[in-house]
Amino acid sequence: MSSPKTWAVLPAAQRDREAAGPVLALTVTGREAEVERLRAEGTPVTMPAPTA
Template sequence: MTITASTVSLTVEDVAASRTFFTEHLGYREQAAADGFASLTRDDAAVDIVLLRRGIDVLPPEQRDQRARGLILAFTLDAGLEAEEKRLRSEGVDITMPLREEPWGERLFQVTDPNGVVVQFVEWTAADHA
């Protein structure tokens, strides 16, 4: 098996709100869209994102009423964590977990999109933690 790309599919109430959040604040661009669906991508190593409206009939019946919960979409940055937090804050993004450093060498902060999708930004303080 050879994996050529990675995509996370998130079921949300309001596809347009999440699409706007990811494109305006996190550098994603829309690759494809239809009613209740949006596919987002970036030119770097970030995972692609598919947004599906909760209840959409392309999902199997047992998945239609679920929504993205209890997951953290984490992005590891090579540098500039403080600058990213300041930029997002200046754009009016709610920083739902302020910048902090864990004892194991992880520096991180979190934001939450309008549908409750938690996005975490991470930077490692030592190469041996990466």
């Protein structure tokens, strides 16, 4: 498995952090709508989506 430092889907400032549990990063089109859909289903979104 590759190092988390190489996972480009995570913001650069967070690639060197150690997680206290699993990290799930998704790449989707229509990001804002997907975040709202997940929140409506009760999914905690704990990290803001990058803007670029």
